[in-house]
Amino acid sequence: EDGALPLDCIPSQQEQPNLSTDSSPFDVFNSITPYAANPSTITSMIVDFSEMEALEQSCLPDCEFVEICDNNEDDDADGLTDCDDPDLADACCCYTPPALDLGPDQRVCDGNPVLLTVDSAFTRVQWSTGDTTQLLSLSRSGQYSVTVTDRCDNIQVDTLNVILGLSVSTTDTVQICQGDTVSIFGQARTEPGDYEMSFPLDSGCDSVHTIRLEVRPSPSTSEMRTICAGDSILIFNQFRSQSGSYVDTFTTQTGCDSTHTVQLTVLSPIVTTENRTICAGDSSLIFGNYQRIPGNYSESYTSSVGCDSTHQITLIVLNPLVTRDTLPIQCANTSIELFGQTVSESGVYEEIYTGSNGCDSTHQVVVRFAEPIIGRDTLITCEGENVDIFGQLHSTPGDYSATFPAANGCDSTHITTLQLETMTATFSALPNCPETNPGFIVLVRMSGNGGPYSVSWNGRVFPDNNLQPVPPGDHVAIITSAYGCQYEVPFTVRDPQDWWWTLTQAPSCNDPKGGKITIVDHLAGWSYSFDGENYSSEPTISNLETGTYPVTLRYENGCTLRDTLVIPGPKFPVIKLPADRTIAPGESTRIVPLTEEDDQLTYFWTPDRYLNCKDCYKVLARPDKDTEFELVVTNEEGCQASDKMWILVKKPEPYFVPNVFSPNRDGLNDYFTLFAGEEVREIVELSVFDRWGEQVFRTEHIPPNVEKKGWDGRFREQLMPQGAYAYFMRVELADGSIKMVKGSVNLLR
Template sequence: EVVGENAPGCFSVDTIIIDILPSLVTKDTVSVCQGDTVMIFNNPETAEGDYTQTFSAFNGCDSTHTTTLIHTTDTIVTDQMVSICQGDSAMVFGNFEYLAGEYAQIDTSGSCVLLDRIELEVRDTAATFEMMTICELDTIILFGQEVFESGMYSEVYASVAGCDSTHRVELTVIDSVMTSEIITICENEMADVFGTPTNQAGDYFMTFTGGNTCDSTHMIKLEVLPVAETEETITLCAGESVEIFGNLESVTGDYSMSFAAANACDSTHTVHLEVLDPITVDLDIEPSCAGESDGSISTLVFGGQPGYTLQWNNGQSGNSLENLLPGTYELTVTDQNNCMAEFSAIVEANIAADVSLGTVDPDCFGDANGSITVETDVEDLLYSIDGEFFQATPVFENLLAGDYELQVQDAEGCITIMEVNLAQPLELIVSLPEDMTIHLGDSVDIQSVTNGLDSIVYSWLPWESLSCQDCPVPVASPLVSTNYVLSIVDEKGCTAVDDIYIEVEKDRRVYIPNAFSPDDDGINDIFYINAGIDVVEIRSFRVFDRWGNMVYEGENFRPNDPSYGWDGDFNGKPMNSAVFVYYAEVLFVDGLTEVMKGEVVLVR
């Protein structure tokens, strides 16, 4: 609404109403079989998912429609191959078929299409024939058999489709000519065989063309007489020598000599001499910590012939020794060739780190403010009090009282262990009486007991109903049930706490007689109100006869006072025996005012 002033004192008002039109959002779900296509927003879709399109509505606000595409039961396609022989038939979807091709059957009785496809293959039977010729004395393999005679040979084969095929061979044997000779050589000589030099023993053939179309064959049988070549291998340790063919040799190498044999072919003997490298050992020695047997020696052996045996002078064997005391250890190494070498290893003794300790006990019982400090001039030390985590800082703080095993580790890994005790201070204790119950208006002393000595600071909460807030024995006068908490602090700042629950029974102890006898005998002569100390005052006390006349009235007085009671007279005259009604307003120490009513019998 717009208000405008178009002249002094004249106003015009224009009102604009704005309508907010809602946007429309719709959705649906479409189910198709896997592999099928559905048109969504004029597009062919096959994949599952959400497809969204925005349209302009007639009210000018866009609307959005979402279509969720899901797949139901999959389309099932089965394929199989069936083979038959020519002239046979096969059952295909309830019909006997004999022509090759693809047959299909579609089942649409379910929610998705079931497509069965069968490809029928028709295989031919085969009958083949060939003619073959060989020369006399030759052989040929026909159908797995070696044959050399003229004739007709055949074999029937089963195909993979079960259709048999037959192959026939007509064999003709033609006459041929065969000649031979023998040539003998030594193993280290060469022979010319049909123009080719060779020293390989065996039968060699050369074929020549004959007039009858069958070749003639000449065979050379080459015999190669052995030349004896023997050899041996000798292995020496470093620094040793051996006699070979009359000479002392100590260098690795091959040594040969030839000898005349009985078959006129010389023989040769070769000696392979191997001189092993010297045996050497790399020693890795860890010193032993002071007073301990934790030194170690580990070895790496080189040279000689691998397959080493290591024997130590302490009776142990192997590549390493552990848990060793300081001292000298002798090692003998024997290789696979029984070559030996001796070595010495010295295990040194580490000296324990020189340290001193400083301790600070916790201030109070259960506090975690104790500390242990290590003092030393030795560098690169690590410290631990749990045996697991080592630190470079020689100070451990925020510790509870107790026994600690301080471990000091030097650069060699040696550990010195020291027992340290942080004393537990005496526990500061304060004790209050057991919980108790009092009547409203009563008071009670709360006696605290502590093992603290001097300079104890007391603090009570809540303190409003106590006689003091910082004393050891306050007087409590609670008007309601209260839990009092006492906290004490000694000169070291150690604290102790205890509490006491005082339950206040509000039984409103007011006692008003139901009869009195004002006969001056000293017994029940006055009708007055008795009460406990929980009553502060009687604000009003009135007595009425049965016609409603007030025969007595008292205000603002303490209870238990006969001077504020009725003596049975009215206007200076004694009343006769009768039943009277009283009304009293009683104020209690907790501020509650209670009205009490009842009857009283005057007895004469």
């Protein structure tokens, strides 16, 4: 039902191999549901009849009826009609043969055959070439046909024209050097080989162009070089001192590059190290020298490879071990016992022991004594009065003290200073107008430790301390201090000279108009004039040059007084150098001025090329020729003074006498004698004495410069001991004069 085959139409397994029909349409069916030995277990299945159209009689031999094609009836009563029923009596009734089509005419190019094919559904194929295969390869032009027959014996014929075309092939060769690049058909090429590209022709075939790329080799050579650190080697016309590969390129006969590589190896110096440890203050013998300063010491040797080998010794100086204790603060004016000593002052005290590292270990103790707790006050009293100080009466000036316990347990001292009141008074007299009052105005100024002060004169108190009018003569003023002390101070009024002004600044060399005066005790309404017309009341007069100035003084009441100001000139410094002196060649001499050093002066020496300092008070001079030195001194006012002196340099002696020789017969400095040029004619006498004054050698009339004529360090055929020996020579110069030469020479062994 529903298009399912009846069970009696399915052949059994025993009958299946006997079927002569094509079973391929049933392969799918069979693969889905294989034939079963017991068909009774199968109820129904769905089958696509298109897969069964090749089956001529699916029910044979068991079916009673078969289906007849194109009668629109279900002849076998299986529910299927005509071509829908696979049980057709004529299998080809409903068969649609495949179409034969070789396609359009084709063009064949040289070397490229044309492939013709027909559908595999045709059961028989016959080509005009006699071939019977489904696929035919043609490489010649002509007309070709094929006749095909299908399984229902339907015959079809098709024809095809094959046209022969010509292909063009060209070749070219390109050569490059190894490592170079060439563009072939638009692509960069570096490898050798054949590269092709096709181009279409009008004939429809391709033109193939082949380029053969040949790569010429670029030879490379290399070598190894070795040098020591610090050395260099010439590589490719350059000196090299660093390890590395150095490459240079040359051109071969083929025009390609030839590369030569030099691999340079710089051998590192062989360095050995050693650490040494010493205590501070000790020393260690390192490479023949005793060293006590920490640091690195090295010595170089030649290694087996011919390079330097360095041995480095690191010297470590152990710092002394220091421990420290701090004691509590001690009271002032006490003492403690420390390291067996009595200590009464603040400080750091130490004792030295031997530490665990074998070096000195220092133990320090910090001792601090408290500052005395002192309170102070001052009492001022009049002369002859008594003052109560700490419960006692005192009249003598001085310090009086008492001790009290302080909060820290130490003593606290209070000091009271008893001072007598002191007072100093100065008097300045200014005249009143002579025509109105012949008296003077006396200005009283007090200083001391009892101020403020009040002044009375002639029974009258003057609040402004200006007494007037006071006639010329001797007078007494009463001065009373703030403490009630009274002083009777005599003063005299007379015609003064410079009594109303004081010089505060004199003109200097830097500022010739720098003179300045200050009016003493300037009174209100009082003015002065240098020309008698223009008056000023400024207390300071500036811009004064050296000279004499007439001045008119005018008071508020119109009284005038004429005086003269004398402004002194600037003060010039004084400098004096020593007398000229003579020195030997190469000798230095100290120049100290004869005048005392003044911090207010600046010093400048010329020329300074032979001096150790050009702006010092005293200098060290070492001229190599006669030189005149000048010292210029300048004071704060810019005033200068100078002095000169000559230092003459003696001409060098025309001979040389060594101060040491070593008669060890090594050919160097084995003899002691005098050496000279043509200025010396001969050595008239040469005598040598030991430290006790005994003559150990003497010779006469020998030429200079002949060592073997001199002393060989022996006395009575015995080599003298090492030490200093005195010598005496009489030398005849070229001009016939005799010069005495003496000194000492050291004999070394």
